[in-house]
Amino acid sequence: MIYLVSIAMFVGLLAALALFLIAAERFLLDYGICKVSVNAGERVLEVEGGQSLLEALGSQEIYVPSACGGQGTCGYCKVTVLAGGGPVLPTELPYLARKDIRAGLRLACQVKVRQDLDLRIPEEILNVRLYSATVESTRDLTYDTKEIRLRLLEPPQIAHRAGQYVQIQAPSPAGPVWRAYSISSPVHEPGLVELVVRLVPGGIASTYLHNLKAGDAVTFTGPFGEFRLNEEPETEVVCVAGGCGLAPIKNIVETILARWPDRPTRLFFGCRTTRDVFYYEKFKRLAADHPSLRVVYALSDELEPGEKWDGETGFIHLSVDRFLEPGRKRQAFLCGPPVMVEAVQRVLEDKGLAPKDIFFDDFGTGLPQGAAQAASTA
Secondary structure, eight states: OHHHHHHHHHHHHHHHHHHHHHHIIIIISOOOEEEEEETTTTEEEEEETTSBHHHHHHHTTOOOOOSSSSSSSSOOOEEEEEESOOSOOTTTGGGOOHHHHHTTEEETTTOBOOSOEEEEOOHHHHTOEEEEEEEEEEEESSSSEEEEEEEEEESSOOOOOTTOEEEEEEOOTTSOEEEEEEOOSOTTOTTEEEEEEEOOTTOHHHHHHHTOOTTOEEEEEEEEOOOOOOSOTTSEEEEEEEGGGHHHHHHHHHHHHHHOTTSOEEEEEEESSGGGOOSHHHHHHHHHHOTTEEEEEEEOSOOOTTOOOOSEESOHHHHHHHHOOTTOOEEEEEEEOHHHHHHHHHHHHHTTOOGGGEEEEETTSSOTTSOOOOTTOO
C-alpha cells in the first residue's frame, strides 16, 4: 500500500510540475507580438506569442482541422513550417513520416509561437469558413444513429465536394471541442448540411448532437477532406461503407445521380444485423429509378430465428468480390472500420484498381488519405 501511495504521490508531483511549467511559459514569459507569414507573404498575421500555432491561426480565422482539441492525439492539424517552428517534438513523430519532416510538416497544436514564423498552408484550408446554422430536423435512423439536418444561417451556403466533412463545435466541461462529421447531403443542396451521427457512449460531440432539437443553434467549420470524384462520366464509381461511413457515401451517390443520372455506380453497405440497417429503402428506390445504380446491403451476423432479410449475408468485402467483374475502369470510395477498409482494398486491387483510384477513410486512423472523417468518432 505504501508503495502504491508513493507512486501516486510521485505521479501527482510530476503532473503538478508539468502544469506549472506550462503556466509559467504562458504567463511569465513574454514573447510579445510575433509575425506569421503565410504562403510567401500573401498574408502576414500579427499574433500574441506563447500560444500554440493552432490557437494563433484560429484567432485569425484560419481554421486548420483538429479533432482532439489541440492535445496532439489526432494528427489532423498539419501545416508546413518553413522557419521559426523549432525542433520537431516527440509528440509529433507518430504522425509524421520522414519525408514529412524533411518537408517541414508539423502539427500546429504542438508548435509554440515564440518567434516570427514562415508557413505554407493549402489554399483550400485558407478558404475554410466558420458557419452558424440552426437544426432543421432530427430523426432516428436506428436505435443508436440519428440523421441531423442543419440549415445554414451565416454564411447561408457552403460549397463542398462530395465526400467532404465539417467540424462541429460541441460544449464540454473543459470548454468547446471540435469533432469531425461527414456531410451526407449532396453538393446541390448548398444551404443544408446533413449529418449521420452514431451515439458513442460517453462521446462528447455525439451526445451533444443526439440531444439537439429543431431550432437549436449549431456552429461548425469546413469543408475539409480530400475525396475527389472523377469527372469522367464513363468511369464507374464503387462506394463501400460500414456503419456511419454511409454518410459521405450517400453524399457521393446522390451527387452522381443528380449530375450524371446514367453513370455506372455501385453501392455496397455492410451491417452487423437488421437493427443496423438504414437508408435501405431509399437506395432501393433510387436504384429502381436509375438502372445505372446497383445497391448491395449485406449482414455479417447470423439471422435470429424468425428474422427476415432479403439482402446479402457475410462480410461486405465478399460481396464486393462477388459482384464486381475485373478489368473495368473504376474509382472507389471506402469509409468504415479499418478491417473492412483493408479487406475491400485488397479485393479492389485484385480487380485491377490502382491505389491512386481508391480513396478511403477508416474510423481508426484519422485521415489516412486526406479523406473525410466518418461521423461516429466522438
